[in-house]
Amino acid sequence: MLELKKVSAGYGAFKALFDIDMSVQAGEAVGVIGPNGAGKTTLLRVISGLIRPWSGTITLNGQEIGGKPAYEIVAAGIAHVPENRRLFPRLTVEENLKIGAFVHSARGQLRERLAWVYDLFPRLKERRNQLAETLSGGEQQMCAIARALMSRPTILLMDEPSAGLAPVIVDQVFELVQRIREEGFTVLIVEQNIQSLLDVVERAYLLEVGTIKLAGTAAEMREHPFVRTAYLGM
Amino acid sequence: MDTFLLEAMINGILLGGVFALLTIGLNLIFGVIDVVWIAYTELVMVGMYAIYCLYSGLGLPLLVACLIAVAFVTVLGALVHFLIIAPILDSPPINQLLATGGLLFFLQSFATLLFTTDFRNIGVRLPSLQLGGMFISTARLLAFIVALIAVTCLYLFLKYTYWGLAIRAIAQDRHIIGLMGIDQRWAYGITSAIGGALAGLAACLLVLQYDIQPFIGNSFGPIVWMNCVFGGLGNLVGGFLSAFIVSEIIAISGYYISTDLSYACAFAAFIVIMFFKPRGIFSK
Amino acid sequence: MKRNLLFLLGVVVITAVLLLIGVPVYTMHILVQVLLWGAICSGWTLLGRFGITSMGHGAFVGIGAYGVVLLWNHLGITPWLGVPIAAAAAMLLAFAVGYPCFKLRVVGRNFSLVTMAMAVVVQLTIIAARDVTGGSLGLTPKAQTSAPLLALQFPNKNVAFLFALGFWLVVLWVMTRLNASMTSLSLAASAEQEDAAEAIGINVAREKLKVLLLSAAVTAVGGALLGQYLMYINPETLSGSPVSLQILYASIAGGMYTVLGPTIGSGLTLALTESLRVLFGTRFIGAANTIYGLMLILFVIFMPQGIWGTILSKLQGRTSRRARSLL
Numbered sequence: 039m040l041e042l043k044k045v046s047a048g049y050g051a052f053k054a055l056f057d058i059d060m061s062v063q064a065g066e067a068v069g070v071i072g073p074n075g076a077g078k079t080t081l082l083r084v085i086s087g088l089i090r091p092w093s094g095t096i097t098l099n100g101q102e103i104g105g106k107p108a109y110e111i112v113a114a115g116i117a118h119v120p121e122n123r124r125l126f127p128r129l130t131v132e133e134n135l136k137i138g139a140f141v142h143s144a145r146g147q148l149r150e151r152l153a154w155v156y157d158l159f160p161r162l163k164e165r166r167n168q169l170a171e172t173l174s175g176g177e178q179q180m181c182a183i184a185r186a187l188m189s190r191p192t193i194l195l196m197d198e199p200s201a202g203l204a205p206v207i208v209d210q211v212f213e214l215v216q217r218i219r220e221e222g223f224t225v226l227i228v229e230q231n232i233q234s235l236l237d238v239v240e241r242a243y244l245l246e247v248g249t250i251k252l253a254g255t256a257a258e259m260r261e262h263p264f265v266r267t268a269y270l271g272m
Numbered sequence: 273m274d275t276f277l278l279e280a281m282i283n284g285i286l287l288g289g290v291f292a293l294l295t296i297g298l299n300l301i302f303g304v305i306d307v308v309w310i311a312y313t314e315l316v317m318v319g320m321y322a323i324y325c326l327y328s329g330l331g332l333p334l335l336v337a338c339l340i341a342v343a344f345v346t347v348l349g350a351l352v353h354f355l356i357i358a359p360i361l362d363s364p365p366i367n368q369l370l371a372t373g374g375l376l377f378f379l380q381s382f383a384t385l386l387f388t389t390d391f392r393n394i395g396v397r398l399p400s401l402q403l404g405g406m407f408i409s410t411a412r413l414l415a416f417i418v419a420l421i422a423v424t425c426l427y428l429f430l431k432y433t434y435w436g437l438a439i440r441a442i443a444q445d446r447h448i449i450g451l452m453g454i455d456q457r458w459a460y461g462i463t464s465a466i467g468g469a470l471a472g473l474a475a476c477l478l479v480l481q482y483d484i485q486p487f488i489g490n491s492f493g494p495i496v497w498m499n500c501v502f503g504g505l506g507n508l509v510g511g512f513l514s515a516f517i518v519s520e521i522i523a524i525s526g527y528y529i530s531t532d533l534s535y536a537c538a539f540a541a542f543i544v545i546m547f548f549k550p551r552g553i554f555s556k
Numbered sequence: 557m558k559r560n561l562l563f564l565l566g567v568v569v570i571t572a573v574l575l576l577i578g579v580p581v582y583t584m585h586i587l588v589q590v591l592l593w594g595a596i597c598s599g600w601t602l603l604g605r606f607g608i609t610s611m612g613h614g615a616f617v618g619i620g621a622y623g624v625v626l627l628w629n630h631l632g633i634t635p636w637l638g639v640p641i642a643a644a645a646a647m648l649l650a651f652a653v654g655y656p657c658f659k660l661r662v663v664g665r666n667f668s669l670v671t672m673a674m675a676v677v678v679q680l681t682i683i684a685a686r687d688v689t690g691g692s693l694g695l696t697p698k699a700q701t702s703a704p705l706l707a708l709q710f711p712n713k714n715v716a717f718l719f720a721l722g723f724w725l726v727v728l729w730v731m732t733r734l735n736a737s738m739t740s741l742s743l744a745a746s747a748e749q750e751d752a753a754e755a756i757g758i759n760v761a762r763e764k765l766k767v768l769l770l771s772a773a774v775t776a777v778g779g780a781l782l783g784q785y786l787m788y789i790n791p792e793t794l795s796g797s798p799v800s801l802q803i804l805y806a807s808i809a810g811g812m813y814t815v816l817g818p819t820i821g822s823g824l825t826l827a828l829t830e831s832l833r834v835l836f837g838t839r840f841i842g843a844a845n846t847i848y849g850l851m852l853i854l855f856v857i858f859m860p861q862g863i864w865g866t867i868l869s870k871l872q873g874r875t876s877r878r879a880r881s882l883l
């Protein structure tokens with residue numbers, strides 16, 4: 039459903055992605071791994087329209103979305119949970135969620151959507167009138183994911199949802215991801231926490247210095263000698 | 273207590289209402305778009321001339337003239353954004369300062385060209401209220417009440433509507449705003465239009481108190497600026513409060529010292545505050 | 557060095573020719589003002605080119621002009637002494653505002669706002685002290701008819717021109733010297749990254765302060781000479797924020813990364829306002845400044861490097877890194 043063909047992108051004169059080919063099927067969970075600075079975040083940014091691709095095509099259900107502004111891409115059904123969560127610190131939890139429902143298709147259903155995400159994340163309901171900056175790291179991550187879900191995306195992009203969280207909380211985050219999958223969402227996750235990631239995704243790509251070095255099912259990746267030595271430390 | 277001092281203080285608070293409008297307008301633009309509109313109070317001047325033309329020139333009822341003037345300045349605010357600010361959004365902040373400074377020259381001179389530097393007024397003077405030996409200006413009382421109502425409306429807009437929410441969110445993190453499905457250009461345009469509307473409203477309230485001349489913006493501009501910095505640039509609540517604090521300082525020191533020097537004192541205080549509390553007196 | 561000598565020689569020759577063939581008085585009047593404003597703008601640029609944008613140099617112009625005239629009119633101190641005293645006063649103000657600013661890292665837009673407030677304070681104080689300064693009505697230096705030069709008053713435009721030229725040349729010399737100095741290097745380094753510069757042992761605050769003081773002194777002397785030349789000063793035209801803005805615009809219009817840029821900017825600004833004034837006469841007051849304001853806006857949007865800077869970079873076929881990143 040999401041398809042990237044020979045996508046290149048970068049910042050200023052600096053090229054960070056080189057001819058990326060990648061696809062995500064409906065209902066699938068796909069992971070992207072790679073060392074720091076590989077271009078993982080850049081990849082998500084170019085899909086969600088935060089930066090424009092330099093070349094190549096990005097299609098969603100056959101429709102070209104490459105180069106469209108971010109606000110149109112959200113409306114087309116791609117939501118992005120950015121790196122470091124990026125909640126609006128001085129808006130309340132509920133306001134953060136409400137702004138996630140800014141797209142026209144979501145506005146009419148604010149109540150239902152809120153009830154639904156509160157159902158998914160009861161903790162957020164308890165804290166809905168609290169300023170986002172006062173949430174704990176784990177709660178902030180929940181809130182960021184919930185905010186993205188408010189637009190009822192067809193694909194959810196997540197950038198290192200477990201970064202900076204204590205091990206117990208990391209496990210909770212991956213449980214969350216699992217739950218979201220069970221709700222029927224298609225997800226594309228960037229993670230450093232490769233063990234746990236490979237438990238929740240079906241396929242994964244390995245990105246190194248802006249190119250895709252390896253691709254395969256979770257099991258294949260886990261068994262691959264290169265991944266094992268370089269990333270899983272075995 | 274000395275009734276003259278009390279009178280000065282009450283008038284100071286009443287004056288604060290209009291300053292609060294302008295401070296919030298400028299602070300909103302600053303916080304959301306992150307540009308400095310040097311020419312903001314010139315929009316007030318334009319609004320005052322608009323009312324003058326519509327009321328004294330065309331003979332429209334005052335209320336109608338005011339409504340049209342507010343609409344006109346609202347559009348002008350948006351135009352300033354789309355024509356001048358939008359093309360240089362990514363330039364260094366100083367360019368934006370310079371461009372709006374050019375706008376200041378332009379608006380003042382254009383008004384001089386059209387209306388000369390003669391003082392004009394619409395010939396409406398509201399009587400003073402007498403209250404236990406004190407004279408309270410009705411025009412100021414009216415301005416105060418209307419300003420408070422307007423600020424309340426703005427609060428409700430920012431608090432409860434989608435675009436209001438978007439505008440507040442942008443001020444906190446402008447880079448990911450697209451991910452929420454918000455078109456930043458619209459949000460900026462709306463913000464500038466609101467800024468214009470507040471300036472237009474201030475014009476309606478001030479036209480009842482002051483004569484109109486092309487440089488009248490100079491009499492409010494620096495004060496409004498100072499209020500913004502006092503309250504913390506971009507901080508709406510801080511700006512609102514500091515508008516009252518500053519106008520009270522001016523009223524009281526104007527009572528004890530001379531008016532000219534009281535303004536100079538206020539600016540000197542401003543400089544010192546910038547040293548120690550560059551984010552405003554309410555910052556931690 | 558050789559180029560500088562050549563330049564100086566050229567200036568001397570041109571001056572000699574101008575004086576010999578006799579230039580119309582009106583042209584001379586414009587030339588004097590271009591040189592003086594050019595020097596003032598160059599003084600502003602000393603600081604401005606490091607990305608430190610003062611919007612308050614009008615305060616120094618005002619202190620220079622008013623200081624000299626007040627000392628002369630009220631205390632009978634000759635402007636020959638008055639100029640250094642006024643320059644020292646301007647430096648004192650620059651120190652009082654600049655020291656905390658640079659120490660506490662009030663930079664960028666905030667520095668611009670602080671300096672703007674400084675100019676407003678000076679202007680309001682001049683207006684408020686109307687008993688000695690004449691307030692908004694302005695002030696005329698007491699004429700010294702017997703030996704005008706003793707009171708730094710110019711008997712004719714040619715003498716004024718020579719003075720202005722001399723001052724202008726000194727300022728240009730200061731400018732080139734500063735460009736070649738350590739201070740300049742370390743400030744250029746700190747313009748990019750203050751912390752990094754501090755880390756390699758540069759006292760950024762002190763270097764900035766030095767340049768600010770120098771810049772204030774130059775501007776004050778320029779203001780004093782302008783006052784002496786025009787023989788009339790008032791708080792609108794020779795102090796305060798409008799003047800500050802005009803200095804800024806002229807410097808930037810000319811381009812502040814070249815030695816002649818600020819002067820060219822002042823020349824163009826004056827030529828423009830004068831010709832618009834002549835064109836529209838007194839029938840359309842405000843028309844000239846309307847067009848001026850409009851041009852400023854267009855200018856910032858379409859030619860952010862300044863006229864001279866744009867021409868130079870076109871000639872060189874490239875944009876210097878600094879010229880691109882700063883205005």
Ligand SMILES: Nc1ncnc2c1ncn2[C@@H]1O[C@H](COP(=O)(O)OP(=O)(O)OP(=O)(O)O)[C@@H](O)[C@H]1O
Pocket residue numbers: 049052054072073074075076077078079080081
């Ligand atoms: N805003 C930016 N401007 C310039 N260069 C950038 C920007 N963001 C990222 N880069 C560069 O692009 C390259 C890829 O960065 P990216 O953030 O995509 O890496 P990443 O794989 O997400 O790394 P990490 O695991 O540390 O998050 C890096 O070399 C980085 O320095």
Ligand SMILES: [Mg+2]
Pocket residue numbers: 078079080121197
């Ligand atoms: Mg990343």
